[in-house]
Amino acid sequence: MPITRSGRRTWRALEESRVQGRGLVRIASFGASASTHILPALVATVTRSRPMLRVEISESADKPSLQALRDGLADFAIAVEHDAPDLEMIPVARDRLVALVRHGEPLAKRATLDAATLSGCDFILTKGGSEPLVRAWFARTRHEPSVRHNIQQITSILAMVRAGMGVSVIAEMAVPETHAGVAVIPLTAEQPRVICLARRQGSFGSYAAELLWKTALETSKAEL
Structure with missing residues (x-):
């Protein structure tokens, strides 16, 4: 059965997502420490290799940022390291x-x-x-x-x-x-x-989010 034009468009979109990282990643940031010293470098690193990946940052206090993550309004949150059984954290700065x-x-x-x-x-x-x-x-x-x-x-x-x-x-x-x-x-x-990039335990919301997490993990191993 031949592939329809709509099917080809869908296939191309999926391929772009897989190869080029097309997609939107939302990060909740708790303030000046993260937004000034941490996120610009992380975003620059991931978008340099995946130029079609877009990152959207929303800034608030630490508790609202973590709540946005838990409510599914953000893919990640910047948080000070602490025990949270429902979250996985990568240290990104000290x-x-x-x-x-x-x-x-x-x-x-x-x-x-x-x-x-x-x-x-x-x-x-x-x-x-x-x-x-x-x-x-x-x-x-x-x-x-x-x-x-x-x-x-x-x-x-x-x-x-x-x-x-x-x-x-x-x-x-x-x-x-x-x-x-x-x-x-x-x-x-x-x-x-210790300041961390936090995500909810479980699968990623998108392939783009998974790419950003992997970049943060590699950066953490190299620098910390």
């Missing part, structure tokens, strides 16, 4: 917490800062994905931050530190390249975090 202090303050001259020192300062607490890590870092030495402000946006935190309204601790990857007037200081002891 990060750490750092302190933010206004230039000109005595603390800005320190090589490192510890929880005991920072607990004595007015504190600007991030309400982003790093908040649990920040609280855990203080708790490890049985200290608590003296929280005066609870802020979601990194730009707002920097502006408040610059204005002398307090100090803060955030993920180093979230710090913009330009942060005039604010010193970025490592912590003692360090509080690392």
Whole structure:
């Protein structure tokens, strides 16, 4: 039985999907760390070899990103590594917490800062994905931050530190390249975090999604 014109079009579309990776992959990103430092390189790597693959990124807080993944609204989510039986995760980057202090303050001259020192300062607490890590870092030495402000946006935190309204601790990857007037200081002891590409356990939603996952897996093995 001869193949119809419609059948040939369907066959060509399937072949393009298999060979060239044609398709849309949706990634839920939790914010500046992922959207600035992780996803551009990953997307560039996969689309360089599969130019017909398209990636759509939506940015929100970490919990809504993971919920979008679980609800099937995204193929993948960028998430801080944690135990989640329904998810599979590939480490794609390592990060750490750092302190933010206004230039000109005595603390800005320190090589490192510890929880005991920072607990004595007015504190600007991030309400982003790093908040649990920040609280855990203080708790490890049985200290608590003296929280005066609870802020979601990194730009707002920097502006408040610059204005002398307090100090803060955030993920180093979230710090913009330009942060005039604010010193970025490592912590003692360090509080690392592993950032992962997460997917639901089971089969992939598309061949394009499978290609991106394989690329992330190869990159992880090469770099981490």
